[in-house]
Amino acid sequence: MQYELIAKRYIKPLMESCDQASLENLAELLSNISKAYENEKFNLIMNSNDVNSGSKCQLVLDMVAPANSSTVNNLIKLLAENGRLPLIPVLASELKRSIASSKRTYKGRIYSNGVVDLTSVDLIARDLGIKTESVIALEYVASDFDGIRVEVDDLNVEINFSKSRLNAQLVEHILKAI
Structure with missing residues (x-):
């Protein structure tokens, strides 16, 4: 540092x-x-x-x-x-x-234990770029993460969607409804 x-x-x-x-x-x-x-x-x-x-x-x-x-x-x-x-x-x-940063172009990674096709990677990069008003290039990295995690370090952006977290939230929601 x-x-x-x-x-x-x-x-x-x-x-x-x-x-x-x-x-x-x-x-x-x-x-x-x-x-x-x-x-x-x-x-x-x-x-x-x-x-x-x-x-x-x-x-x-x-x-x-x-x-x-x-x-x-x-x-x-x-x-x-x-x-x-x-x-x-x-x-x-x-x-x-x-x-x-001056050109507003950033590189990031998509982590997942399942294969993410190139079209999905490009779609996620485009949509995230629209949200952040920048151009983002993402690369797929195979990992043991149970879901999908997107990281763009220079923008301090991390988005993750975990199957286990979704299941836990679903169970919590059902229990509150009962």
Whole structure:
């Protein structure tokens, strides 16, 4: 959580100073750098006290050199100056989230223990998008949930319809009627 707050401090000026295409390119570039952080050897170098911060910065700058962007280079240098190069993966995900929020496009998941066909997934995504005034893309994830659960994290939306909960409510309603 702490890293997300720090990342947002870097993202806000980027969102204000860059156009949409530049932001999307930057998010993609940072995502590619983030993949390097999944490599154990790369992490050893980045977390090593034996390697100075200038060398770490140069390593990351070499990775982004093909982009030929002063904005990207300055961002990397700023992160290196503040000892925040390990923040790049969080920065990438937060930037993608901010871009999605500005475009009002979100990704979510549908969980169910039964198979949900593509038509139903698209219908649920469309209807939920209409309710939230956004564009939502949902993917089906098989799980052991007894019913259907829809989650869109960036919108803080969770909807679930459980067979066991429905049965419990039905029994409760019948008992109240008696």
